[in-house]
Amino acid sequence: MLALTDNATEIVNKLTEEVPGISALRIATEPDGESLSVSPAEAAAPDDVVLEQDGATIYVDQPASEFLSDKILDGGVDEEGNIQFALGQQA
Template sequence: MLALTENVTEIVKQLTSEVPEISALRIAAEPDGQALSVAPAEQAAAGDQVIEQDGATVYVEANASQMLDQMVLDGTVDAEGNIEFALGQQV
């Protein structure tokens, strides 16, 4: 199962508190099966895995869930307020 870093949980909590119609981030596999997309979401889609950690919620689409098994999602916010995500292996 995908794990979240403290950085990502803080980013998600801040995003959902600032934009009430957003309840979580959603990670989905792109149609090519090689890339992932991350977007704010109102609710989980049918079949999504729901990850709740330290007050943050992330929905993971079924195909993406397989790709992300044993991975860790990290994130940062740059000086201009852009959110950047990175994946690493769980240790």
């Protein structure tokens, strides 16, 4: 199962607290089948896997959940306030 770093957890929790109508982030497979998107979400899609860790909720579509099963999601905020996420291999 996808794991979150403390940084990613903090970012997700802050977004869901500060932005009305956002309950989680959603990771989905793009139509090309080769890349993933991360976006704020109000609710999970019917086939999404719901991941909850330390108060942070992530919805993951079914194809992405298979790819992410052994990954860890990290996050950061750059000097301009832009949120960036990166994937790594779980230890």
